[in-house]
Amino acid sequence: MTMIDATDSRILSVLQRRGRISNAELADEINLSTSACHRRVQRLERSGIIRDYVALLDPKKLDRPTVVFVEITLSGQADEVLDAFEREVARIPDVLECHLMAGTADYLLKVVAQDTEDFARIHRGKLARLPGVAQIHSSFALRTVRQTTALPV
Numbered sequence: 001m002t003m004i005d006a007t008d009s010r011i012l013s014v015l016q017r018r019g020r021i022s023n024a025e026l027a028d029e030i031n032l033s034t035s036a037c038h039r040r041v042q043r044l045e046r047s048g049i050i051r052d053y054v055a056l057l058d059p060k061k062l063d064r065p066t067v068v069f070v071e072i073t074l075s076g077q078a079d080e081v082l083d084a085f086e087r088e089v090a091r092i093p094d095v096l097e098c099h100l101m102a103g104t105a106d107y108l109l110k111v112v113a114q115d116t117e118d119f120a121r122i123h124r125g126k127l128a129r130l131p132g133v134a135q136i137h138s139s140f141a142l143r144t145v146r147q148t149t150a151l152p153v
Contacts, residue, residue: 071105
């Protein structure tokens with residue numbers, strides 16, 4: 001694990017909130033010279049701590065306001081069953097996240113849809129056809145209370 005100091009933490013905190021900030025603005029905000037700030041950001045990128053820069057989109061404005069959490073139990077736990085499932089679920093663009101779980105379900109998925117009818121289409125046409133699926137339990141989010149992509153640093 002790469003060690004980060006308080007200055008790195010401040011850089012990461014600002015970049016998580018404002019990824020398009022210029023190096024000069026970032027340096028000014030964290031009270032560092034622009035060259036030192038640039039070197040630190042490059043080091044954080046090279047080490048993989050900063051993995052990517054992305055645009056966060058509003059799902060409501062793109063007609064994907066429905067969030068569904070889907071628990072999937074597979075028919076077996078063999079590596080080939082898990083690998084086949086993971087390979088195929090990665091191809092479904094409506095699935096934003098897929099986590100291998102400990103507990104009652106094998107996987108937890110976060111799925112976005114236009115509405116319940118659209119989710120039914122995704123369920124029937126994609127999720128139920130994934131290899132090794134034995135059970136599917138879906139829970140619709142009624143309201144998002146807190147959502148962030150920012151990690152505590």
